[in-house]
Amino acid sequence: MSDTQTFLDTLKARSQQRGAEPTWIAARRQAGAARFEAMGFPTRRDEEWKYTDVRSIAQGNFALADNAEFSQASAAALTLPLDAYRLTFVNGVYSAALSNLDGLPDSVQVMPLSKALTDNHEAVGGPLGRLTGVDFSTFAALNTAFMEEGAVVRIAPGTVVDKPILLQFLSREGAPVMSHPRILVEVAGRSEATLIEHYAGQADAANFTNVVAELMLDRGAILNHYKLQEAPLGDMHVASIHVEQSRDSRYSSYNLNLGGALVRNDLISDLNGQGAETNFYGLFFGQGRQHVDNHTKVNHNAPLTFSNENYKGILDDRAHGVFNGKVYVKRDSQKIEGFQSNQNLLLSDRAHIDAKPELEIYADDVKCSHGTTTGQLDEEAIYALRTRGIDEATARGLLTLAFAGEVLEQVALDAIAERVELAVAGKLPERFNLAGLVEAAVALND
Amino acid sequence: MLQVNDLHVTVEGKEILKGLTLTINAGEVHAIMGPNGAGKSTLSAVIAGKDGYEVTQGSITFEGQNVLEMEIEERAQAGLLLGFQYPVEIPGVKNIYLLKSALNAQRAARGEGEMPAPEFMKLVKEKLGFMKMDASFLQRAVNEGFSGGEKKRNEILQMLVLQPKLAMLDEIDSGLDIDAMKVVADGVNSLRAEERAILLVTHYQRLLDYIVPDKVHVLVDGRIVKTGDAELAKELEANGYEGIEESVA
Missing domain, CATH: 1.20.1180 (Udp N-acetylglucosamine O-acyltransferase; Domain 2)
Known part of the structure; x- marks a missing residue:
């Protein structure tokens, strides 16, 4: 039987358990499931997945977790030691006990997606899925099909959020489970915030996390986005992050990958208004047989937009890294600047990197550069x-x-x-x- | 302490040192002077163990050990330390890491345990103060973005922390203004001790006004052609190397 069927069966069982919900969410899930079934899992014949074999996910048998049990002590040992507004999810399930939003100002909304859905929060249905449609990838479609938990962050205009907003995803050991967190962040005009996604867990866990994050920056907004992925070494981790940037907004991504057996990140920024700036900083460290794939794309859709990217990979043992970074400059997006650098360090003869920088430019007055190096010390x-x-x-x-x-x-x-x-x-x-x-x-x- | 005997060294097939002999005893400060291209830097590089230098003849002995058979780090651990003319920038490696790793490596080689952190910090801060360096230097990458003077002070700081038996300083005065020169010279002079020797390699006599050597050697065309006391350096300053070369010829 096809690999998708196992997932569809799990999905069917899940939908039968669900109570009353807004109708729009059920329709979205159905659209996601249909697209997932039609596309199937990618193979290495797909250009976007040329270097990454997802059979260990496709052929896995992942249940859905039904509780967020996690000892306070082991959670405390994993939690980043910083003062933050914190939402915690265990195997994808929201844990109120491990979350803390004390002191959150009225101008900032932070809530689990399940609460937004229960409340039929009018503001969520519109933007959800606007940046990451079900056509983006099999994994985006799968995430949409299972969409029920995650985080919604909405920041009112002109707000500087005083503490980082920390979304903590803990992976628990036991029979393998999957989770499909959905993150929606809207930063209104001239607001500023720091968002941290932190993936960690118990050493023996072997779960599959498939996260989709949609980040919307309105005019002049600033978002610093840390993604610290130190998932257990048996975990599979797939993430799709889409960023939409209006005029004069500034987005900085710190994509730090240490964990996971199989990791794939897709990070895409759309620079849609003049003066928008995006910074992609990445670090990945693979050892053993870890596989870490980073696909990034900056779309300079407007003139006078700026991007700066610096990704570094360190690979040891038989680890395999992939860097595929694309800078796209739309027709007549003049006076843009796009810089990209990727450097990789191989610590062993059997470590391997596939690096592919790409520039696609349809304007003539631009400053762009890219380069990739792989070497020793x-x-x-x-x-x-x-x-x-x-x-x-x-x-x-x-x-x-x-x-x-x-x-x-x-x-x-x-x-x-x-x-x-x-x-x-x-x-x-x-x-x-x-x-x-x-x-x-x-x-x-x- | 250090015996260099009839040393011949070639670099890329060209003979640079052509029978150099030199003896340095504990407690002494030696200066090697000479024109550009005489082989001054080659000598210190060979003693430190840099790749690309082929010893075709002769020997180097340090406290009875055959230096040429020792690994680069073993030479340093034994107390043979080179201060570079052009200190290498090592982006991302914090000074504190360098100092701590180097000191602990030296202690481990002597069979001693790691220096406890408080004691280490006290030591480093004292030496920093002596070199008129701010504590923020410790968190900065080794020599990265340092001015010429800062780099040289950093070399001496390493010497003060590591307390070598033989400190070799290659053109430590190059690129220094007069104030930095005084700080560097004070640092070097503070190393003078009965159990320690210092070897200065320099092109100019200027440095020797601040660090007065016991012996001055003139190195011309791969050989030491004349040895004297501090007065010899002043003669060289007045008459240049040509006079010496002629008198030897």
């Missing part, structure tokens, strides 16, 4: 460190950490930068594990 720097008595393995570790640091120095939130730096240091091969060193340096800052 700077031998002169290794020599300089060794002349200080540092052995070669440690020198290589320090330089690997430094390579990651070039992305991490863009990270304004210390809790995240330190967490990732420590994780990278701790994941380095044992002989040059630098976790102790980083811990000491972090302690000095405090």
Whole structure:
């Protein structure tokens, strides 16, 4: 039987359990299911999936979780140590006990999608699915078919949100489950916010997360978006993020990937108004047999728009990385600037990267550049460190950490930068594990 | 402490050092002077262990050990430390990481455990203060975006923390203004000790006004052609290297 049938059966069982809901949501789900069934899972014959084999998802048997049980202590150990408005989901199910929105101002709405649906929140039905339609991909269609939980964030005009908004997704060990979180963020004119998506979980978990995020930035809005993916190493993780940017808005993405067995991120920004700016910072670290695929696209749909992208990959053992970054400049989008850089570091002979930068330009007065490099460490720097008595393995570790640091120095939130730096240091091969060193340096800052 | 005996070194097939002999004892400060291209930097690079230098003849011994058989890091761990003429920028590697890793590597080689963090910080802060460097240097990447003077001060800072037995300083005065030169010279002078030796490689006599050497060697065309005391440096300043070359020839 086709791989899609298992998912459709699960979906059918699920819809029979549901109570009364707004009619529009059922119609959306049906449209998603129909599109999912028609498209089926992609194969490596699909250009967009040329380097990523999703059979481990397609042939998986994932149930849907029915509760959000998670011990407070283990959640606390995973939670980022920062003061934030927090929504927590366990295997995709909202956990009120692990969430905290105390002090949320009236000008900011943060709620689980289930609540928005129950309340038939009039403002949600319109924008939901506007950026990520069911045609975008099989996974977007699948997410829409199962759409029932996630987060809705709406920020009123002229609001500077005082604390980050943290969406925490915890993966629990046990029989494999799937979740299809849907995130909708609307940042109104001249507002400013920091959004964190954080994926973490118990070491033995092996779940499938298929998230879709739609982020809308109105005129002059600023959104800093951190996606810290440190899911358990058995997890499958697929994410589609669409950003719509009006005039003078500024979006910065920090896409930090450390976990997961199979990871695919699609990040797309539409620069629709003059003065809009988007910054894509990415870091991925793969080891063992991890597979990490980042597809990014910037659409310069208006003149005088700016994009800047810097993705760095570190791959060890037999890990496989993919970077596919596209900059598209629409006809007559003059005086745009689009810069893209991708650098990869291979720590082992069997690690592999497929890097594909693409420029597609239909305007003549633009400043664009792109480049990708893949290599090993700077031998002169290794020599300089060794002349200080540092052995070669440690020198290589320090330089690997430094390579990651070039992305991490863009990270304004210390809790995240330190967490990732420590994780990278701790994941380095044992002989040059630098976790102790980083811990000491972090302690000095405090 | 250090014996260099009849050292011949070729770089890319060209012989640069042509039978250099030099002995440095504990407690001494030596200066090697010479015109450009004489082989000054080659000597310090070979002692430090840089790739691309082929020793075709002769030996280097440090405290009885054959230096040429030691790994680069083993030389440093044994107390043989080179301060670079052009310190390498190492983007992303924080100074604090470099200092801590280097010090702990040296201690490990001596069979000692890691220095506890508070003690390490106290040590580093004291040395920073001595070099008139701000604590923020510790969190900055090694030499990245540093001015010429900052880079040189950073080299000396590493020396002060690591306390080598033999400190070799390659053109440590290049690119320094007079104030930075004084700070660097104070740093170097603070290293002077009975159990330690210092080797200065320099083109100009200027540095030797601040760090007065016990011995001055003139290196011309791959050989030491003359050895004297601090006065020799002043003669060189007045008469240039041509006079020496002629007298040797």
